[in-house]
Amino acid sequence: MATDAPATPGELAPEDRLRAAGLRVTAPRLGVLTALEREPHADADTVARHVRAALGAVSTQAVYDVLHALTEAGLLRRIEPAGSAARYETRVGDNHHHLVCRSCGVVVDVECSGDAVPCLTPEPAHGFVVDEAEVTFWGLCPTCTSESKENA
């Protein structure tokens, strides 16, 4: 069997992604990538805890530095749902959106409906040069829905 198979078929392993982006391969960086593959949409603190569990001591600074560097390099995408700290994910490049639970804050990916990009261009763009359309769906996750029913 292959060692360290990439999480997503067709994608490079963490190490190779770093190299491809012209970044040095370091333990904290691999740790951050691995942590986010294991738990997508984690915030900085959660990532730090994962990385520390895997590698031992890693400074908070280092985690923030890595998250910034990888986001800058396009290996991570940073999302910031209203009301929660910044979260990161390794799914980049595709146009997917997010579904956020108002109650527990959990975030799940949703594909952009259909294969076309529906809302990518607002009609009269007010002179803006638009480069991205971000769609966030708000609601209640299955767990929180059933919990609120119980209390009703």
Next chain:
Amino acid sequence: MATDAPATPGELAPEDRLRAAGLRVTAPRLGVLTALEREPHADADTVARHVRAALGAVSTQAVYDVLHALTEAGLLRRIEPAGSAARYETRVGDNHHHLVCRSCGVVVDVECSGDAVPCLTPEPAHGFVVDEAEVTFWGLCPTCTSESKENA
């Protein structure tokens, strides 16, 4: 001429909107509503400055309380574009979206393309009960676009 005509035709004056929502009419609340009608998409701090300019001393806490109460009551809508503090607007009830400048942070309203609501329902909602689709367009405003051209 009518005194204190509502800002939007067909809408109630700030005072009446408060009463209609079952809220007490107080100077800070009227100040906040007026400030946001004058400058939509202002953050808490900007609102506080406007209100103080109009009324004299008003505590920061009062401004936050008012913003929360009015948001709760449905008189304000809170938006939180990534990277900036929470902003508020008095346009509620209609399904409009936002265009945010990556450079200067300015926010402008965009109508939801067409009259239908395009992206309101993600297809397989993963069991979520979705109640809102928030669309944010990112780009450069006309001013920042021309400035970046000059430096090129």
Next chain:
DNA sequence: TCGCTAACTTGACTCATTCCAGATAAGACT
């Protein structure tokens, strides 16, 4: 006009994140 209660004041406090700056460690090109 009175009194109840919602709304406001003050001030301390949390939390995520950033900045700083010198010292150390470890990739990677030669």
Next chain:
DNA sequence: AGTCTTATCTGGAATGAGTCAAGTTAGCGA
């Protein structure tokens, strides 16, 4: 292997947005 850089570490301090708590003020219905 050696050197040059780029990352990371320690750890302290600062920032900005927003919250908590307890006491005071004032809207508004009776």
